[in-house]
Amino acid sequence: xxxxxxxxxxxxxxxxxxxxxxxxxxxxxxSAPGTTVEFxxxxxxxxxxxxxxxxxxxxxIGLLSLTIATIxxxxxxIPFGNALLAGLAGFFAKKLSFSxxxxxxxxMIPYTPYIxxxxxxxxxxxxxxxxxxxxxxxxxxxxxIIVELILRRHEIRNFLxxxxxx
Numbered sequence: 001x002x003x004x005x006x007x008x009x010x011x012x013x014x015x016x017x018x019x020x021x022x023x024x025x026x027x028x029x030x031s032a033p034g035t036t037v038e039f040x041x042x043x044x045x046x047x048x049x050x051x052x053x054x055x056x057x058x059x060x061i062g063l064l065s066l067t068i069a070t071i072x073x074x075x076x077x078i079p080f081g082n083a084l085l086a087g088l089a090g091f092f093a094k095k096l097s098f099s100x101x102x103x104x105x106x107x108m109i110p111y112t113p114y115i116x117x118x119x120x121x122x123x124x125x126x127x128x129x130x131x132x133x134x135x136x137x138x139x140x141x142x143x144x145i146i147v148e149l150i151l152r153r154h155e156i157r158n159f160l161x162x163x164x165x166x
């Protein structure tokens with residue numbers, strides 16, 4: 001279990017802000033009228049924390065890191081899905097020792113039906129949902145590869161792992 005020290009809370013806040021900034025830097029993709037689909041790497045900070053510190057901090061960062069995107073897009077299920085994704089990826093990375101890209105891919109398996117349900121509630125057409133899911137897979141795979149590359153730096157890995165409870 002992760003102890004929420006002041007140091008860890010500060011890291012959660014910083015990574016959540018970075019996630020929100022990455023969400024603002026999204027690239028709007030062509031989609032059906034009335035829908036907003038953006039390519040962004042806002043899950044990267046939560047996946048980084050999940051793979052290095054653990055599932056709980058990753059999930060909390062996932063929950064907080066899409067606040068601005070949630071307001072802009074208007075789907076209240078977005079942060080909960082991101083928390084689910086990061087928490088599961090953290091479980092696969094920390095408990096089962098999978099690499100970040102593999103952990104992200106495994107976390108996408110239960111996250112995919114969540115996306116479908118969350119979009120269906122808002123009446124998003126099935127073709128657009130399929131597009132969103134494909135985009136999400138690509139984002140998570142790219143984020144997983146970036147996390148893998150970041151964590152290859154021993155200084156960064158050691159720094160992030162210093163936030164785990166002793």
